[in-house]
Amino acid sequence: MNVLEIKNVKKSFNDSQLHVLKDISLTVAQGEVVAIIGPSGSGKSTLLRCATLLTQMDSGDLLYSGDYAARNNDQGVSVYADKQQLKKIRSRFGLVFQNFNLFPHFSVLKNLTDAPIHVLGRSKEEAEKKAMSLLEKMGLADKADAYPCQLSGGQQQRVAIARALAMEPEILFFDEPTSALDPELTGEILKVIRQLAEEHMTMVIVTHEMSFARDVADRVIFMDGGVIVEQGDPKEVISNPKEERTRQFLSRFAQN
Amino acid sequence: MTLSTMILKMCEGLGSTCAIFFLTLLFSLPLGMLFALLRMSKNKVVSSVMRFIISVLRGTPLMLQLLAVTYGPHYLINDLGVARNKLIPVVIAFAINYAAYFAEIYRGGIDSMPVGQYEAAGVLGYTKIQTFMRIILPQVVKRIMPSITNEVVTLVKDTSIAFCVSYEELFTIGKQIANSQTSFTPFLIAGIFYFVFNGLVDVVMGRIEKRMDYYQ
Ligand SMILES: Nc1ncnc2c1ncn2[C@@H]1O[C@H](COP(=O)(O)OP(=O)(O)OP(=O)(O)O)[C@@H](O)[C@H]1O
Ligand SMILES: [Mg+2]
Numbered sequence: 485m486n487v488l489e490i491k492n493v494k495k496s497f498n499d500s501q502l503h504v505l506k507d508i509s510l511t512v513a514q515g516e517v518v519a520i521i522g523p524s525g526s527g528k529s530t531l532l533r534c535a536t537l538l539t540q541m542d543s544g545d546l547l548y549s550g551d552y553a554a555r556n557n558d559q560g561v562s563v564y565a566d567k568q569q570l571k572k573i574r575s576r577f578g579l580v581f582q583n584f585n586l587f588p589h590f591s592v593l594k595n596l597t598d599a600p601i602h603v604l605g606r607s608k609e610e611a612e613k614k615a616m617s618l619l620e621k622m623g624l625a626d627k628a629d630a631y632p633c634q635l636s637g638g639q640q641q642r643v644a645i646a647r648a649l650a651m652e653p654e655i656l657f658f659d660e661p662t663s664a665l666d667p668e669l670t671g672e673i674l675k676v677i678r679q680l681a682e683e684h685m686t687m688v689i690v691t692h693e694m695s696f697a698r699d700v701a702d703r704v705i706f707m708d709g710g711v712i713v714e715q716g717d718p719k720e721v722i723s724n725p726k727e728e729r730t731r732q733f734l735s736r737f738a739q740n
Numbered sequence: 741m742t743l744s745t746m747i748l749k750m751c752e753g754l755g756s757t758c759a760i761f762f763l764t765l766l767f768s769l770p771l772g773m774l775f776a777l778l779r780m781s782k783n784k785v786v787s788s789v790m791r792f793i794i795s796v797l798r799g800t801p802l803m804l805q806l807l808a809v810t811y812g813p814h815y816l817i818n819d820l821g822v823a824r825n826k827l828i829p830v831v832i833a834f835a836i837n838y839a840a841y842f843a844e845i846y847r848g849g850i851d852s853m854p855v856g857q858y859e860a861a862g863v864l865g866y867t868k869i870q871t872f873m874r875i876i877l878p879q880v881v882k883r884i885m886p887s888i889t890n891e892v893v894t895l896v897k898d899t900s901i902a903f904c905v906s907y908e909e910l911f912t913i914g915k916q917i918a919n920s921q922t923s924f925t926p927f928l929i930a931g932i933f934y935f936v937f938n939g940l941v942d943v944v945m946g947r948i949e950k951r952m953d954y955y956q
Binding site: 536537538571574575577578579581583585586587588589598599602603604631632633647651 | 854856859860862863864865870874875878955956
């Protein structure tokens with residue numbers, strides 16, 4: 485079954501002046517890793533925000549594992565499910581932000597345990613056990629009692645990934661997870677995502693790291709102007725794009 | 741009257757001053773949050789009404805508000821006497837007035853929170869109330885602590901305004917002694933009292949701020 489299904493999403497801002505998503509459909513299968521590339525302003529973040537319920541779609545369907553979070557009514561307007569259903573659906577995905585958005589007043593450990601305890605109703609012991617094993621995996625076991633401000637950007641982003649994983653999501657979204665980091669720190673994040681891919685974690689990753697997308701993704705999607713211009717096998721799309729727009733976009737990366 | 745009897749008499753007023761001070765904080769800190777939340781309400785009517793109330797409370801003298809709360813009911817309804825225990829109207833007037841100031845401080849603090857904190861909490865599945873109580877409020881408290889300290893220091897001095905309804909606090913008693921003894925000394929003593937009181941406030945607030953220093 486498809487973990488995520490987005491059908492014909494449309495989204496505009498400023499009283500329908502600015503059409504940011506123009507009829508985009510996307511399905512993601514269990515275990516699939518999808519990379520989304522595209523120029524600034526093409527609507528990549530907006531698509532992730534619609535998928536993670538941070539932004540409401542104007543029109544379109546949104547399903548997780550076959551359950552509707554939102555569906556079109558007769559007028560073609562997205563109607564969202566009730567609170568109960570949305571709460572259930574929220575527990576199925578996680579989102580890693582560009583600028584981490586860790587909770588600064590919580591220790592690293594509490595960042596990982598607070599939501600499992602207070603949202604999922606896990607016991608403290610259970611949540612802490614899970615959190616410690618995640619921190620170990622991220623190479624941050626010794627930072628459990630530190631506060632986010634005491635960590636490097638790369639370490640903070642790894643904590644953010646662990647925080648999302650602590651909720652045991654079926655799918656994990658990343659919005660440019662390395663863009664806020666110094667170049668020498670991006671490697672450690674990419675390594676973690678690569679490892680998750682090897683464990684068949686279902687992921688959708690918005691990224692500007694072309695070689696990473698080519699190596700790790702099962703599928704690459706190129707977005708421009710609110711539409712999916714081209715998608716397919718990463719090696720095909722990135723090394724041998726069919727569309728002129730994709731070629732133009734990629735040539736900018738080849739130069740530097 | 742010797743200096744020591746003067747000081748002793750004024751110490752009696754100090755208890756009343758403390759009562760105004762602590763009771764005002766006790767009621768105005770939470771009431772201010774209620775004001776702030778109403779002020780930030782998405783309902784335009786609610787937020788405009790609250791904005792108006794806050795601007796009146798901040799834009800008119802506390803002394804006037806105190807007189808209104810103490811004697812207003814008596815003028816409005818003739819049968820109603822003036823409260824025997826002046827502490828009640830004093831605390832009501834002070835608490836409402838200070839709540840208006842705290843509301844603006846809370847609002848500023850809440851507005852200054854980055855939207856990313858709400859979004860991170862939302863994606864993790866926290867409810868709106870959980871997000872506010874667990875994620876936003878603790879950080880807001882830390883951010884606004886210096887402004888709160890300012891208000892608390894002002895409150896210590898403002899308690900003296902209660903003299904205008906002859907509530908027997910430190911300043912009222914000082915003034916009585918000054919009149920009867922035709923001496924300025926009681927005012928000096930009162931000044932020292934307020935100064936020392938605020939010294940303690942500084943120490944306590946400093947401790948609280950320090951306890952929140954573990955991050956950022
Ligand atoms: N809340 C909003 N209100 C108004 N316009 C918005 C809003 N969010 C996004 N936009 C606009 O929508 C367009 C697409 O933005 P989006 O952030 O989705 O692009 P992006 O592909 O993620 O770009 P980048 O690579 O720079 O992150 C931009 O023109 C942006 O200004
Ligand atoms: Mg973006």
